[in-house]
Amino acid sequence: MVSEATAQKAPAEDAPVLIRMDGASKQFANGTVAVRDMNLDIREGEFISFLGPSGCGKSTALKMIAGLLSISAGEITVNGHPPGKGREQDIGFVFQEATLMPWATVFDNVFLPLRMKGMKKKYARDEVEEALASVGLSSFSGAYPRQLSGGMKMRVSIARALVTKPKLLLMDEPFAALDEITRFKLNNDVLELWARHGLTVIFVTHSVFESVYLSNRVVVMAARPGRVSRVVDLPGGYPRTEHYRTTPEYAENCRIVSAALEETMDNVDIDH
Ligand SMILES: Nc1ncnc2c1ncn2[C@@H]1O[C@H](COP(=O)(O)OP(=O)(O)OP(=O)(O)O)[C@@H](O)[C@H]1O
Numbered sequence: 081m082v083s084e085a086t087a088q089k090a091p092a093e094d095a096p097v098l099i100r101m102d103g104a105s106k107q108f109a110n111g112t113v114a115v116r117d118m119n120l121d122i123r124e125g126e127f128i129s130f131l132g133p134s135g136c137g138k139s140t141a142l143k144m145i146a147g148l149l150s151i152s153a154g155e156i157t158v159n160g161h162p163p164g165k166g167r168e169q170d171i172g173f174v175f176q177e178a179t180l181m182p183w184a185t186v187f188d189n190v191f192l193p194l195r196m197k198g199m200k201k202k203y204a205r206d207e208v209e210e211a212l213a214s215v216g217l218s219s220f221s222g223a224y225p226r227q228l229s230g231g232m233k234m235r236v237s238i239a240r241a242l243v244t245k246p247k248l249l250l251m252d253e254p255f256a257a258l259d260e261i262t263r264f265k266l267n268n269d270v271l272e273l274w275a276r277h278g279l280t281v282i283f284v285t286h287s288v289f290e291s292v293y294l295s296n297r298v299v300v301m302a303a304r305p306g307r308v309s310r311v312v313d314l315p316g317g318y319p320r321t322e323h324y325r326t327t328p329e330y331a332e333n334c335r336i337v338s339a340a341l342e343e344t345m346d347n348v349d350i351d352h
Pocket residue numbers: 108109110112113114132133134135136137138139140141286306
């Protein structure tokens with residue numbers, strides 16, 4: 081039974097804005113405009129997906145929010161600060177590859193962000209164990225990455241992102257390389273973590289089905305130049321469990337988001 085405090089739901093209309101993108105643009109040194117004039121407010125507690133074809137600037141936008149890439153024009157604030165200038169532990173980042181240190185145990189991989197903050201291992205035990213428990217890997221603390229399946233490695237990567245107890249979780253196509261059953265399972269786990277920890281999540285994906293299953297809003301992006309094409313609100317269907325995948329509401333939402341995505345493709349010259 082899920083308690084009210086941890087129930088999955090879209091945030092209230094008047095929830096405070098956590099991320100503000102105001103005309104945010106990114107042009108790389110070679111002239112490529114990866115993101116042009118992105119305007120978006122993301123409220124605390126939202127689960128947002130950035131969806132779009134390859135090269136539409138999804139990863140670039142995510143990295144700009146994380147402060148991993150500079151902004152060429154416009155402005156982004158995260159919790160009122162320029163990206164990367166607030167408390168760094170407030171942001172967790174999960175990449176497409178699990179990027180674990182192969183020579184280190186699961187425990188030491190998850191401990192890494194705390195170690196980088198100067199924490200001694202003996203004081204970090206509770207935090208690391210809590211993060212591992214939250215992704216169901218308590219008994220694999222002493223294992224090495226080579227002993228884990230792809231899905232388990234990704235769970236370690238999520239635990240590492242959560243160990244500093246961030247408010248904001250940024251996920252860049254985290255499950256793209258996994259088989260569908262593992263992906264569905266991890267989708268459910270991420271929804272549970274989102275609700276339990278009261279996170280705000282931005283999730284980059286190519287998949288209409290994944291974006292509709294997970295998000296309360298889908299930001300559909302178009303390429304050349306990368307930009308926001310449509311924002312689709314999907315406030316219903318909670319709690320989103322496997323049953324939701326079989327409902328007419330889910331099918332209809334997938335149809336709406338697919339149509340929005342197709343519109344973006346119609347406006348692109350085929351050059352590949
Ligand atoms: N460091 C860089 N230097 C120059 N151009 C870049 C750089 N990084 C990305 N780009 C270009 O910017 C555009 C947007 O790239 P980005 O990776 O953000 O797209 P994406 O939507 O995440 O794509 P994918 O789904 O394939 O990962 C692309 O045309 C890409 O080639």
